[in-house]
Amino acid sequence: MSLSALETRLRDLIAARRDSMLADLTALVRIPTGYNHAPGLDETRGILTARLAALGASLDLIPGDPKPDWIDPDAFATGSPPSTAVARRPRGEGPRVLLGGHLDTVHDPRGAFDRLTLGDNGEIARGPGAADMKGGLLIAIVALEAIDEAGVPLSWGFFLNSDEETGSYHSDAALRRIAKEYDAGLIFEPALPDGSLVVERPGSGQFQVRTTGVPAHVGRDFRKGVSAIVGMADCIKSISDMADPDRGLIASVGVVRGGKATNIVPDECTAWGNVRFRDPAIASEIATRFDDLARPHAVAGVHVRYSFNRPAKPLIPGTRALATLAQAAAADLGQPLPFGVTGGVCDGNNLQSVGLPTIDTLGVRGGGLHTIEEWVEVASLVERAQLTAVLLARLAEGRLQT
Ligand SMILES: [Zn+2]
Numbered sequence: 435m436s437l438s439a440l441e442t443r444l445r446d447l448i449a450a451r452r453d454s455m456l457a458d459l460t461a462l463v464r465i466p467t468g469y470n471h472a473p474g475l476d477e478t479r480g481i482l483t484a485r486l487a488a489l490g491a492s493l494d495l496i497p498g499d500p501k502p503d504w505i506d507p508d509a510f511a512t513g514s515p516p517s518t519a520v521a522r523r524p525r526g527e528g529p530r531v532l533l534g535g536h537l538d539t540v541h542d543p544r545g546a547f548d549r550l551t552l553g554d555n556g557e558i559a560r561g562p563g564a565a566d567m568k569g570g571l572l573i574a575i576v577a578l579e580a581i582d583e584a585g586v587p588l589s590w591g592f593f594l595n596s597d598e599e600t601g602s603y604h605s606d607a608a609l610r611r612i613a614k615e616y617d618a619g620l621i622f623e624p625a626l627p628d629g630s631l632v633v634e635r636p637g638s639g640q641f642q643v644r645t646t647g648v649p650a651h652v653g654r655d656f657r658k659g660v661s662a663i664v665g666m667a668d669c670i671k672s673i674s675d676m677a678d679p680d681r682g683l684i685a686s687v688g689v690v691r692g693g694k695a696t697n698i699v700p701d702e703c704t705a706w707g708n709v710r711f712r713d714p715a716i717a718s719e720i721a722t723r724f725d726d727l728a729r730p731h732a733v734a735g736v737h738v739r740y741s742f743n744r745p746a747k748p749l750i751p752g753t754r755a756l757a758t759l760a761q762a763a764a765a766d767l768g769q770p771l772p773f774g775v776t777g778g779v780c781d782g783n784n785l786q787s788v789g790l791p792t793i794d795t796l797g798v799r800g801g802g803l804h805t806i807e808e809w810v811e812v813a814s815l816v817e818r819a820q821l822t823a824v825l826l827a828r829l830a831e832g833r834l835q836t
Contacts, residue, residue, distance in 0.1 A: 437766050437824070440584060444823040445767065447580045448816055455572060455815045456559070462568040463550040463561035466543030467596070472513055475596045478537050478568075479519050485575050486592050489582050491521035498597065498604030504642045504739055505601070507689045507706045515604040516596035520612055523590055530589040531829055532616035532790065533574045535623065535797070536598030536781065539563035540804045547806040560802075560809045569810045570622025570797025570818075577822035581830070588830040591616060598781055601640065601743050606784055613785040618756055618829060619792030620822070621782050625799050625814075630774030632795040633757050634749045636682060636710040637717055638779040639742030641724060643669050645692075646735035649701035659699025663692050665734025666703040669727055673707065676723050682712025684777075685720060710777060713746050744779040745787040752791025755835050760793060763824040769817055796822055 437445065462481070466474040483493050498515030516538075524530070541547060541562035550561035574592070581588060593612055595605035602609065613619065626632060645666045650659030676685045685707065692703025711717040721740065728738040747753075757773060764771035774795075782794030798818060800810035828834075 435762060435766050440586070441766070441824045441827055443584050444580050444827060445820045447583060448576060448819045448823060451576060452816050455576060455819070456812060458572055459559065459564060459569055459815065460550045462572065463564050464548070466541065466548065467537050467563060468539040468541040468543055470513055470516055470538070470596070471543040472516070474543060475516055475537050479594055479596070482571060482575060482594060483519050483521055485579070486521035489523060489578060491523040491592065494520045494522075496520065496608040499607055501601075501603035502741060505603070505640050505741065507691065518593060518595040518605040518608040520608070521592040525587045525589045528587065528589060528832060529617040529829055529834060530591065530615065531618050531620060531826065532591045532593065532613065532785070533578070533620045533622070534593035535567045535571050535574070535621055537571075537594050537596045538599050539566065540599050545806075552812075557812055558809050559812050560807065562808060564810045565624040565798050565800030565808055566803045567623055567797050569800070569815060570624060573797060573815060573819040573822055574620070574622045576819040577826060580819070580823045581826050586827050586830050588826055595781065602781055602784060603743060606743065609781055609784050610788045613788045613790040616790055618834060619782065619785045619790045619794075620796055620825075621780065621785070621792060621794035622797035623780050623782075623795050624797045624803060625795045625818075626774045626776065627799070627801050628772070629770065629799050630772045630795070631757055631760060631793060632776050633753060633773045633793065634775050635747040635779055635783055636712050636777060637742060637746035637783060638744045639709045639717070639740055640706070641709060641738065641740040642704065642706050643673070643727065644702070644704045644737045645669065646737070647699065647701045647733070650699040652697045652699060656699065660701075660734055661699050662703040662734050663700045665736060666690065666692060666705060668733065669736060670705060672723075672727055676720065681716065682710075683716050683720065684710040709740075709742070711742070711746060713748065717742050717746070744783040747783045747786050750786070750791060753786065753793060756791050757793050759828055759834055760796070760821065760825050763828060764821050767817070767820055767824060769821060771821070
């Protein structure tokens with residue numbers, strides 16, 4: 435296979451937009467969207483949805499759902515739950531494609547890492563959210579603008595949520611609802627460092643373990659005391675013994691807090707952690723083991739809560755077909771696109787869990803994610819937008835074999 439005349443035109447249209455893409459990314463990165471920073475989220479959502487509306491899309495804003503209050507030890511996201519925007523542009527009877535991604539970053543809106551700077555002779559650009567995933571959102575929108583300019587008839591939708599980095603609790607129900615309207619899902623999270631396309635992911639969830647005891651003065655009443663921290667130590671040992679990464683079962687306690695003073699037997703201790711599971715069977719195994727943990731305990735009271743918010747994302751036939759179509763498009767553009775696997779999770783887990791075949795790392799090549807080194811390979815902005823546009827054109831032609 436090689437590129438058709440239409441696909442060559444798409445490639446050239448996007449190549450000519452390199453400088454404008456870099457300018458747009460500079461502007462987007464300058465607007466802080468971490469920590470549920472509402473003014474920045476609203477401004478960015480406004481800029482991106484205006485471009486989608488200019489292509490003829492109708493817009494909806496879906497209010498966010500509340501998040502369970504026990505999930506975060508230090509909930510930094512304050513204010514009301516952020517909304518999810520969805521743009522829809524139906525056209526004809528062909529396959530319907532849902533694109534999208536998240537507006538939020540992990541970066542502090544008051545931090546010093548606050549703008550895009552070029553390095554390595556302009557080949558690299560560093561900035562908060564440049565890779566994860568403002569660069570990706572830009573790629574998707576430029577690809578849609580190019581297929582529109584070239585007259586490709588495609589039914590598409592576009593979602594923009596604002597809470598992916600904190601688990602998508604506010605947007606999960608909206609994403610699952612929207613997913614049911616479409617035939618293929620494309621999410622623009624950053625590629626793996628070598629450019630790989632992730633085709634399967636584990637699921638993930640959060641848990642909280644709280645132990646309670648009886649407080650007592652260490653000197654006067656030691657025997658009357660029941661230590662919540664000793665009880666927690668037993669629980670942490672059980673959770674740590676549960677982990678079996680070779681079987682696709684990870685359980686890790688990340689934060690522990692308990693006790694008030696060195697001379698008081700502590701009556702309260704709380705731990706928070708994260709689990710990863712390869713498939714639903716392992717997820718229910720973890721749930722059973724957490725339930726066992728909460729059974730009457732020799733030392734202290736044990737209370738467990740868990741929420742497995744991201745179902746596992748195995749390589750289903752529809753996703754394999756979509757990934758294969760993307761790989762062929764990449765080959766015709768002279769871009770290698772190997773398949774990869776990661777331990778990370780994203781909104782692709784949620785979309786695919788309701789049956790939408792989804793590939794989710796069509797964004798930029800870059801690295802330093804979630805650090806103040808976050809960077810993108812500038813050339814990948816154009817390359818990945820070209821790949822997306824050719825993929826969309828082939829989807830419009832009905833070339834997805836499922
Ligand atoms: Zn991301």
